[in-house]
Amino acid sequence: MPKNIAVIGASPRKKWGWSSGNAWIAGSIAMGLPGIIYPVHPKADSIMGYQAYASILDIPGQIDLAIITIPLAGVIEVLKQCIQKKVKFVHLLTAGFSETGREEFKNAEADIIRVAQSGGIRIIGPNCMGLYCPEGGLSWNETFPRKPGSVGLFSQSGQLAYEIIMNTEPLNTRFSKGVSFGNASDLKAHEFLDYMAADDKTEIIGAYLEGLRDGRKFFEAARRITSSKPLVIWKGGQTAGGSRATQSHTAAIAGSQVIWKAMCKQSGIISVHSTVEMVNTLQALKMMPLPTGNRVAVLGGAGGGSVTMTDFAEKEGLTVPQLADQTIEQLESFVPLEGSSAKNPMDIMPVLFNEQYFHRIMDLLRDDPNTDALIFNINPAWIARDLGRTGMYTFVNNIVKASRESDKPIFVSLDSINDPQIAFARQEMVEIFNGEEIATFPSFTMTARIMNNLKRYHDFLKAE
Numbered sequence: 004m005p006k007n008i009a010v011i012g013a014s015p016r017k018k019w020g021w022s023s024g025n026a027w028i029a030g031s032i033a034m035g036l037p038g039i040i041y042p043v044h045p046k047a048d049s050i051m052g053y054q055a056y057a058s059i060l061d062i063p064g065q066i067d068l069a070i071i072t073i074p075l076a077g078v079i080e081v082l083k084q085c086i087q088k089k090v091k092f093v094h095l096l097t098a099g100f101s102e103t104g105r106e107e108f109k110n111a112e113a114d115i116i117r118v119a120q121s122g123g124i125r126i127i128g129p130n131c132m133g134l135y136c137p138e139g140g141l142s143w144n145e146t147f148p149r150k151p152g153s154v155g156l157f158s159q160s161g162q163l164a165y166e167i168i169m170n171t172e173p174l175n176t177r178f179s180k181g182v183s184f185g186n187a188s189d190l191k192a193h194e195f196l197d198y199m200a201a202d203d204k205t206e207i208i209g210a211y212l213e214g215l216r217d218g219r220k221f222f223e224a225a226r227r228i229t230s231s232k233p234l235v236i237w238k239g240g241q242t243a244g245g246s247r248a249t250q251s252h253t254a255a256i257a258g259s260q261v262i263w264k265a266m267c268k269q270s271g272i273i274s275v276h277s278t279v280e281m282v283n284t285l286q287a288l289k290m291m292p293l294p295t296g297n298r299v300a301v302l303g304g305a306g307g308g309s310v311t312m313t314d315f316a317e318k319e320g321l322t323v324p325q326l327a328d329q330t331i332e333q334l335e336s337f338v339p340l341e342g343s344s345a346k347n348p349m350d351i352m353p354v355l356f357n358e359q360y361f362h363r364i365m366d367l368l369r370d371d372p373n374t375d376a377l378i379f380n381i382n383p384a385w386i387a388r389d390l391g392r393t394g395m396y397t398f399v400n401n402i403v404k405a406s407r408e409s410d411k412p413i414f415v416s417l418d419s420i421n422d423p424q425i426a427f428a429r430q431e432m433v434e435i436f437n438g439e440e441i442a443t444f445p446s447f448t449m450t451a452r453i454m455n456n457l458k459r460y461h462d463f464l465k466a467e
Contacts, residue, residue: 152177
């Protein structure tokens with residue numbers, strides 16, 4: 004990991020306000036960079052409390068990473084100075100290259116890569132936010148989590164990398180390393196994938212991609228890696244319009260979705276389609292055992308809701324089977340016939356609030372031969388209003404205990420709520436579950452989708 008960094012293009016006028024260079028300085032301060040930060044500006048004496056230098060050649064110490072945020076016209080000259088300074092890694096944040104679609108800017112990008120290669124420099128970018136490594140003290144954003152985790156992330160989009168990182172942290176799932184790598188003119192997706200595969204601090208890998216410069220090398224790398232580390236990819240450009248948009252964003256050629264889906268299946272990639280699905284799949288992989296089948300018992304339905312939940316589950320690739328006759332018979336021995344149903348999905352929430360019955364139900368479902376997993380579909384308003392705070396804690400802890408004692412994974416769906424008081428109670432439940440390494444999901448449909456993602460990965464590993 005780099006220690007001493009030069010930020011070329013930091014601004015004395017912005018101070019702590021936003022500019023790409025200053026954001027990098029603020030982020031690395033927040034992460035506790037163990038080395039020295041050298042701002043570079045032709046006229047400034049100091050920037051954000053650090054002595055500034057007119058050129059990277061004026062810096063007295065060794066530079067491990069140079070971050071270039073200046074306009075395109077000055078990049079070649081700065082790269083030549085980096086070669087003189089014997090810098091080996093450059094993050095080229097500057098945009099306006101091949102992603103514009105204009106031939107002269109494509110040529111400028113190619114010229115920059117040729118100059119860098121002539122001096123042995125490897126480039127991240129251009130047109131990207133760069134590195135995030137909380138353990139190494141590097142970040143392009145001062146609000147990123149400071150505590151490291153076990154998930155690695157590489158993303159062609161800085162914005163989506165930000166969203167994934169920030170939305171995963173509240174789920175008690177954090178990152179070992181992350182990189183926004185933009186146009187990938189030098190360092191490419193398969194090289195970041197290979198790096199994270201070899202990194203012993205990274206156990207799960209996530210990615211957002213718009214196109215691949217070398218698809219064969221990428222899928223060969225994925226095929227090697229997914230048997231030991233799960234790889235979750237959100238592929239941008241899945242429609243004709245989206246494919247056009249990728250070319251103006253990172254100059255990526257999105258390629259055929261038919262080919263993409265086939266390659267994901269062959270290589271064991273878990274394909275997702277949104278920030279929510281990405282962050283929840285990463286959390287589930289970190290916290291949950293893989294389901295061995297797609298047969299699910301559903302707790303928490305009511306009336307028509309039971310019908311629609313079955314539809315949602317089966318549309319997402321699951322099945323909601325009838326429970327074994329013996330299971331139903333034993334459930335009906337204490338579940339009231341009026342206003343309840345011991346069939347699957349089970350409309351028995353009031354009975355679950357009885358602690359004695361709760362554990363009996365869990366034992367029956369654990370031993371039922373017709374199911375592979377359980378989904379708790381919880382309406383936070385019911386729990387908060389009907390049980391109160393003490394009852395809510397008891398109910399949540401009962402689910403935690405059941406999860407510990409069952410060899411079948413228990414998936415917890417906690418519907419998102421607009422009411423501020425209920426939303427607060429929901430967040431308390433989320434924190435308890437996540438603190439006990441039990442994943443939570445914002446809707447029943449997303450829960451079913453994530454379960455199917457994990458089941459398909461299980462099937463891939465089993466076939467290996």
